[in-house]
Amino acid sequence: xxxxxxxxxxxxxxxxxxxxxxxxxxxxxxxxxxxxxxxxxxxxxxxxxxxxxxxxxxxxxxxxxxxxxxxxxxxxxxxxxxxxxxxxxxxxxxxxxxxxxxxxxxxxxxxxxxxxxxxxxxxxxxxxxxxxxxxxxxxxxxxxxxxxxxxxxxx
Numbered sequence: 588x589x590x591x592x593x594x595x596x597x598x599x600x601x602x603x604x605x606x607x608x609x610x611x612x613x614x615x616x617x618x619x620x621x622x623x624x625x626x627x628x629x630x631x632x633x634x635x636x637x638x639x640x641x642x643x644x645x646x647x648x649x650x651x652x653x654x655x656x657x658x659x660x661x662x663x664x665x666x667x668x669x670x671x672x673x674x675x676x677x678x679x680x681x682x683x684x685x686x687x688x689x690x691x692x693x694x695x696x697x698x699x700x701x702x703x704x705x706x707x708x709x710x711x712x713x714x715x716x717x718x719x720x721x722x723x724x725x726x727x728x729x730x731x732x733x734x735x736x737x738x739x740x741x742x
Contacts, residue, residue: 593618630670640667661720668713669693681724681741684709684717693717 596615599605605615631639638644645660653659665676675695683694685706691714692706728736 590620593620631667636667640664656723658720658723661716664713664716665693668710669695669707671695671707672697672699674698681721681736684714684721686714 596605596610596618599608599610600612600615605612630636645664648663649656649660662676665671665679666673669676671693675697678698679693679695685692685694687706691709691711693709693713694704694706696703697705725735728740
């Protein structure tokens, strides 16, 4: 509400209407600014995260919302299990997973904070899901272009 009052009075001041109405400049600029509180998003509670990542719920979501297998379930599972931002998940490179001493790693860029090539541990089931998506991507690429992707195209 204060923001709108301040905006209207400021427009009146800038247009000269405030002078015509006899409004003092000191009154117009004295209206306090309103800055809404910044709400930080809280992480999912463990119980909700487990429900969102439960294989049966993921299967139902996949069947209902991704009948042509565009990767919606894979992206959702990566979001829930890694805690990464949507943009970070949707813009991962083809070679976004690897193993280091047997540990499954997910490689991504944290563009918001300028951290690139960051790795986090992921569950083996997510690693397997991403490997399946990579195989589907290779098959679709080969079907479209008649050849497998080059190393440069995989990036």
